Amino acid sequence: MHPAKAGMMIFMLFWMWVLFTHPQRDQQPPFPLNLFAQAKTEDFIGEKECASCHRAQVESFERSAHAAYVHSPRLPIDKRGCEACHGPGNIHLEDERNPAKVMSFKKAPSAAVATACLRCHAETMHMTQWKRTSHAQHGIACTSCHQIHRSAEQRLPIEPNRLTAFPATAASLSFEQYMLKGDPVSLCSQCHQKEAAEFRMNFHHPLPEGRMICSDCHEVHPDQASGKRSHPQKGSCATCHADAAGPFTFAHDPVVGGTGEECGECHRPHGSNNPRLLKTFSRGLCAQCHTDKASTHNPGQTCWTAGCHVAVHGSNTDPLLRTP
Numbered sequence: 001m002h003p004a005k006a007g008m009m010i011f012m013l014f015w016m017w018v019l020f021t022h023p024q025r026d027q028q029p030p031f032p033l034n035l036f037a038q039a040k041t042e043d044f045i046g047e048k049e050c051a052s053c054h055r056a057q058v059e060s061f062e063r064s065a066h067a068a069y070v071h072s073p074r075l076p077i078d079k080r081g082c083e084a085c086h087g088p089g090n091i092h093l094e095d096e097r098n099p100a101k102v103m104s105f106k107k108a109p110s111a112a113v114a115t116a117c118l119r120c121h122a123e124t125m126h127m128t129q130w131k132r133t134s135h136a137q138h139g140i141a142c143t144s145c146h147q148i149h150r151s152a153e154q155r156l157p158i159e160p161n162r163l164t165a166f167p168a169t170a171a172s173l174s175f176e177q178y179m180l181k182g183d184p185v186s187l188c189s190q191c192h193q194k195e196a197a198e199f200r201m202n203f204h205h206p207l208p209e210g211r212m213i214c215s216d217c218h219e220v221h222p223d224q225a226s227g228k229r230s231h232p233q234k235g236s237c238a239t240c241h242a243d244a245a246g247p248f249t250f251a252h253d254p255v256v257g258g259t260g261e262e263c264g265e266c267h268r269p270h271g272s273n274n275p276r277l278l279k280t281f282s283r284g285l286c287a288q289c290h291t292d293k294a295s296t297h298n299p300g301q302t303c304w305t306a307g308c309h310v311a312v313h314g315s316n317t318d319p320l321l322r323t324p
């Protein structure tokens, strides 16, 4: 036999030996999926059993929006009732106080929480997409924002803050539907106080007025389409400001992303003390890039209010952006 062939044979035999004698150790799926993987049909005991020891939680779950979804007898047994989230009852009852045998959303790390919720919510997002978010990377869990057990009359854990004058009807709708811990502005503001404060500036997107919410711009659950972005891009501004976004025959480079920050080159998205949410309301706004335009170039007002470059976003008629 040719020595190269013999070498190849030995190499292959070695790998076959490795594969047969060392079965993959990683076959256990991560907690809490391992509970479901090891369960037999009879390990699911149904929620009547749970009530004998956890009456309060059975009652609070009954009145939550989720109850209607997971009670259907048409669902497979492992996606029905309490056990759909907390895992098969029999395994839990083998050793009630063992945290490895029941899914506790309060005690489990945030990755396990996401794993439990995403067993069913694959249309909202996949685990790989969730893991890329800044929230997942900082240990924020689905249950930092969502509260699953809550009766209608229970107070929300996150009280409305001064920023929000959220219309009561809109708020209660989203609490109920999305099972959030607070109205969708106060919820985010409790952790993002710096950004929330920007909405108190003289000029701001109308969140305090209850006409918008943070997630109109920020994708909390990035899916395939929005990819890994949690920051909004031009496209998301364009959904509401098509006039500013174009397309134009003569596009202004920064508006179409030619310089990187798109709309953010000139605007502060949350709020600003300048009209039109501008970074500065002076020629300085334009001079940050057009350094070649000396101060003698039409001194006076701003480059756009002086009646010159009025089509700041782009023009269909004039490459110098002087007419729309």
Ligand code: HEC
Binding pocket: 045, 046, 047, 049, 050, 051, 052, 053, 054, 082, 083, 086, 088, 089, 092, 093, 096, 097, 102, 103, 104, 105, 106, 107
């Ligand atoms: C015989 C009583 C009993 C039954 C039946 C029972 N549990 Fe438990 N469960 C316990 C005890 C005891 C604990 C441990 C509480 C502790 O450590 O504070 C516990 C803990 C839990 C926890 C974790 C709570 C925590 O704070 O860590 C969850 C979730 C849970 N049970 C859900 C269920 C579900 C769902 C069912 C029905 C499928 C169920 N239990 C049935 C007695 C029971």
Ligand code: HEC
Binding pocket: 047, 050, 051, 054, 057, 058, 059, 061, 062, 066, 070, 081, 082, 083, 084, 085, 086, 103, 104, 105, 106, 107, 143, 146, 147, 148, 149, 150
């Ligand atoms: C859709 C998922 C889901 C279902 C279904 C569900 N729970 Fe929970 N459960 C949670 C979450 C999430 C928490 C953490 C607190 C919260 O968000 O309300 C929790 C909290 C608990 C706790 C307190 C210990 C802990 O995990 O923090 C117990 C006990 C419990 N649930 C029992 C039950 C019982 C009994 C049922 C059935 C009537 C049930 N759960 C149905 C998601 C669920």
Ligand code: HEC
Binding pocket: 066, 069, 070, 078, 079, 080, 084, 085, 105, 113, 116, 117, 118, 119, 120, 121, 142, 143, 146, 148, 177, 178, 179
């Ligand atoms: C057993 C499967 C299952 C699990 C596990 C589950 N859900 Fe759900 N959930 C559903 C179904 C079914 C709906 C109905 C709407 C739908 O089809 O998306 C729903 C609805 C929701 C809604 C409202 C969606 C809407 O459009 O109104 C939210 C929010 C939600 N779930 C969050 C969670 C969170 C957070 C967890 C983990 C604690 C979780 N779910 C675990 C099955 C599940």
Ligand code: HEC
Binding pocket: 113, 114, 117, 118, 121, 123, 124, 130, 135, 140, 141, 142, 143, 144, 145, 146, 178, 180, 184, 215, 216, 220, 221
């Ligand atoms: C930072 C807060 C936050 C976190 C963390 C979060 N959500 Fe949400 N979720 C929201 C808000 C706010 C809404 C309301 C709709 C919207 O604005 O996107 C929502 C809506 C939903 C909906 C219904 C609408 C939809 O997109 O299908 C589901 C299902 C859901 N969340 C599941 C989850 C799951 C599962 C996780 C964890 C993997 C999670 N959420 C983590 C804030 C959050």
Ligand code: HEC
Binding pocket: 134, 135, 138, 140, 144, 145, 184, 187, 188, 189, 190, 191, 192, 214, 215, 218, 220, 230, 231
């Ligand atoms: C429980 C606290 C908490 C809540 C509630 C919360 N966040 Fe966050 N968020 C964080 C942390 C921690 C980070 C990562 C560190 C940072 O950038 O501040 C983060 C990061 C972000 C980022 C990305 C910042 C970056 O640099 O990439 C955005 C955008 C964001 N959050 C928006 C929201 C929105 C919108 C909501 C409400 C739907 C929300 N957050 C609710 C804690 C929270």
Ligand code: HEC
Binding pocket: 185, 188, 189, 192, 195, 196, 199, 205, 207, 212, 213, 214, 215, 216, 217, 218, 231, 232, 264, 269, 270
């Ligand atoms: C009009 C769209 C819009 C709304 C509404 C909005 N944001 Fe933003 N947000 C942006 C844009 C664009 C950026 C990225 C540019 C920047 O960093 O200034 C951003 C950046 C952020 C960041 C990251 C800041 C950093 O230092 O990286 C956080 C956190 C954040 N927003 C939270 C919020 C919260 C909380 C709310 C609601 C109170 C909110 N946003 C509402 C558009 C918006």
Ligand code: HEC
Binding pocket: 205, 206, 211, 212, 216, 217, 232, 233, 236, 237, 238, 239, 240, 241, 263, 264, 267, 269, 275, 276, 277, 278
């Ligand atoms: C969900 C819709 C929505 C999105 C997305 C959105 N905006 Fe707005 N924007 C508004 C509303 C509503 C106003 C207030 C207009 C009013 O009061 O008539 C506004 C006002 C503004 C203004 C001030 C306009 C004026 O006449 O003073 C600017 C500038 C602006 N937005 C830029 C942006 C940028 C940049 C983005 C992307 C980061 C963005 N917007 C995303 C809805 C949106």
Ligand code: HEC
Binding pocket: 234, 237, 238, 241, 243, 244, 245, 252, 254, 255, 262, 263, 264, 265, 266, 267, 276, 278, 304, 312, 313
């Ligand atoms: C080169 C700087 C610059 C960039 C980049 C820019 N804008 Fe503007 N924008 C301005 C100026 C200057 C005004 C004030 C114009 C006025 O008052 O007539 C303005 C005004 C606006 C207004 C108020 C109404 C209007 O159309 O005059 C909106 C809305 C707006 N911009 C949205 C956007 C959006 C969305 C983007 C990104 C697609 C963007 N802007 C990018 C400079 C810019």
Ligand code: HEC
Binding pocket: 252, 253, 254, 258, 259, 265, 266, 285, 286, 287, 288, 289, 290, 303, 304, 309, 312, 319, 320, 321
């Ligand atoms: C973030 C950088 C940036 C800012 C801010 C900016 N521009 Fe521009 N602008 C450009 C670039 C890049 C071009 C493409 C031509 C070039 O290389 O100069 C351009 C092109 C132009 C043109 C077309 C004529 C030419 O030189 O090709 C005009 C007119 C113009 N800008 C006006 C303005 C005005 C008015 C403002 C302030 C409202 C402004 N620009 C702000 C980057 C910027």
